[in-house]
Amino acid sequence: PMKYGHDKEKVFMLIRxxxxENRNIDPTQTIEEIFDKKYDKDKYNTEYSASWADIKKASSNPLCTIGAHTISHRNxxxxxxxxxxKEINESKKKIESNINKCVNHIAYPFGGEHECGDREFLLAxxxxxxxGLTTKWGCTFNSHSKNILSLPRIHMTDKINWNKLQLQILKRTYYNSRMS
Incomplete structure (x- = not known):
């Protein structure tokens, strides 16, 4: 077992x-292969993932919006x-049927400029x-209203430096207001 976070991060980056880079790889199959079929997907899904009942309950809170991703998290x-x-449509249908609500938002798998573009935005x-949310870093502005299916976002992690984040937001807000 890996004891240290940096070891886990290295393995994650390898799998990522x-x-x-491979269109035919299903991420769940890859994990099972890496762990030589000893990875108990059901155990980890039950132990560490939200159930449909949990997701449905969360979706009833007016402060919570449930969005889609894809079925298998492929690039x-x-x-x-x-x-x-099919990845996009089936994900939407599956979530909607489980929470009995329309799902209007999508976060693209990986979401960078090489993993999603005009074709994926049109499919969404x-x-x-x-x-739609990409993984491109940034704040949203009025100018994004023309491209609402390809919005940037700010990643909130335990490594975030709040002072730098505030400064970046202020700089980008000022720059964008000057460009409008």
Missing amino acids: KLVL LSLLQEDEAR KQAGFHL
Whole structure:
């Protein structure tokens, strides 16, 4: 077992690289292969993941919005268009059927400029999503209203430096207000 966070991060980055670079890899199958079929997916899903009942309960809170991702978390840009469409559409349908509500938001797997682009944004729109989140860093501004299916976001982690974050937000807000 890996005791240290940096070891876990190295393994995560290795798996991430494999998934990003290979269109035929299903991330869950890859994990099972890495752990030589000793990885008990059901145990970890039950122990560490929210159940549909948990998600449905959270969705009833007016301060909580449930969004979609995809079915298997594959890099959409590497998939054929029909495969990417299926990943997006099936995820939306599955969540909606489990929480009995419309799902209008999507966060793209990996979400960087090489993993999602115009095609993926169009597929999300065709699936009925109203808003999409990438992993591109940034604040949202009025100018984003033209590209609401490709919004940036700010990643909140335990490593965040609050002073630097505040400074970045102020700089970007000032810069954007000067460009408008």
